Amino acid sequence: MNKKDSNHPIIGICVSEKKSDLDRLIKRRIKHFHERAIFIKFYIEDLDFHNLRVKGSYMESENKKWKEGEFPFPDVIYLQSHVDLNIVKRIEEVIGRNVFNTFTLDKFLEAKLLAEHTVLQPHLPRTQKLENEVQLQEFLAPHKNIFLKPIYGKVSIGVVRVVSKDTGNIEVFYRQNQNIKREAFHSFKDFWYWFSPNLSQKKYLMQQGIQTMTIKERATDIRLNMNKNGKGLWEVSVLLFRIACNTSHLIPGPLAVIPIRSLTRYYFKNEEIDKMEKSIQTLGFTICEALDRSGHHMADLGLDLGLDQNGHLWIFEVNTLPHPILRVNDCSLTRPLEYAYYLASNTDHKTQPSPN
Ligand SMILES: Nc1ncnc2c1ncn2[C@@H]1O[C@H](COP(=O)(O)OP(=O)(O)O)[C@@H](O)[C@H]1O
C-alpha cells in the first residue's frame, strides 16, 4: 500500500509482544470507531526510519482481519506499549508531535514527577523509595499505616499494607490470588524477616496509607479514566467507585464497581454526590494539565484515586496505557482513536518536542 492509494489517514498502533492480549482490545477499539482511517498494528522495531516505512498488519475493512505487509510511515502513532524516549524523539522528527502516550515510568519516578506540581502536592500521599530496614521502620513510625508497592507492579500484585499497632504488633494485608490475606507479627523484626526476601526480586516504594471512605466497612477507591478526545481536549471517559471485598484495599476479583450516581444506594444524598463528582473531575483535569505542562504527550490516563473519611482526595496511582473498563460504557475504548484521527487532520500542534 502506498500513501497515494488512499486519502484516509494512516494511524499506526504500536503494540508489544509482551502484551499479546492487546490484539482483541485493538480490534474492539476499531470496531467501535466510525471515521474512515487506515489502521496498522506494528512493533516498534519494525519502524524503518531510513526508508520511512513500517512492517506490520493492516486491518482489512471488509472482513476486519489483520493482513501483514509493509506500509508508508503512519501519519499518527498511538503508543499502546512502552517506547524509549529516544525513539519517540526520532518519530517526532518524522511526524512531529503526532505520537502520543509517550511517557511510561515506574511508580516511584511517576510520584516524583507529580510532586513537582505544587497544585498536586496536597493530594499526594508521602512516598519514598524503600532501601533498607531502618528506613522502613522510620517511615512506619509516624504514619502507622503504610503501603509497600513494587515500582513495576499492577493489579495489586506484591502490594502490602503494613499497620503498626500500639501493642508493637505488625499487621499486614496483601493479595493472594483473588483474596486478601492478613498476617500478624509480634515485632518489626519478625515482619522484616518475612518481607525482606521480596526486595531481592523487586524494587519497592513505601507510601503513607490513607484510610479511604468505607462502605459497609469495606475500603473504597475511585477509578477515573481521562482521555483526549476528537477535539484534542481532555475529557472524562468514565468515573467509577470501587468497593473492595475487604477492609484494607482494592484487589481484583469480587469487587463492586459502581457509577458514582449509584452511591445513592448507600444513603449518600444527591448534593453530596454532586460535590464529590465535581471535585474528583477537577482533580482529574488538574493531573492531566500537569502532565501536559511536563511536556509529555499523553492522551490516555487511568487514575486511581481515593476519598478519605474527611472528604479529601488522594492520588494513589496514575496508570499510563490503561485498559478500558469493558463492563461499563467507558469512552476510553474509542477516544484514543478519535484523538489520533484529530491529530491526523490538524497540523498546528506539531512543533514542540518531547522533554529529555
Ligand atoms: N497510599 C494508599 N492508601 C490507601 N490505599 C491505597 C494506597 N495506595 C494504593 N491503595 C489501594 O491499593 C490499590 C492498588 O494500589 P496501586 O497503587 O493502584 O497499585 P497497582 O499498580 O497494583 O494497581 C489501589 O487501587 C488502592 O485501592
Ligand SMILES: [Mg+2]
Ligand atoms: Mg492501580
